[in-house]
Amino acid sequence: MTDRKAExxxxxxxxxxxxxxxxxxxxxxxxxxxxxxxxPKYQADWARRAASLERWGLRQR
Structure with a gap:
């Protein structure tokens, strides 16, 4: 017997x-x-966060 759904x-x-x-x-x-x-959305959020910190002269670890 064969499984038609799987086929x-x-x-x-x-x-x-x-x-x-x-x-x-x-x-x-x-x-x-x-x-x-x-x-991709996480990467974009991380890049925005990094840019925001740099604007204030801060660094992320």
Whole structure:
């Protein structure tokens, strides 16, 4: 017996890259950070924050 639903789903056109295998060992907070730091809106917010601090002569750690 075959599963028609499974047959109708397209196969994923990706493969696991060795560059990302380290994520299999990350705990929840570390995995969340990996996602967050790549998110374009987070990157934009961080850049705005950095520019704001520089305007006041402050540095971020």
């Amino acid at each position: 109708s789903l397209p196969s994923a056109p990706w493969r696991v890259s060795a560059a990302y295998l380290y994520t299999l060992d990350l705990d929840d907070p570390a995995l969340a950070w990996e996602y967050l730091r790549r998110h």
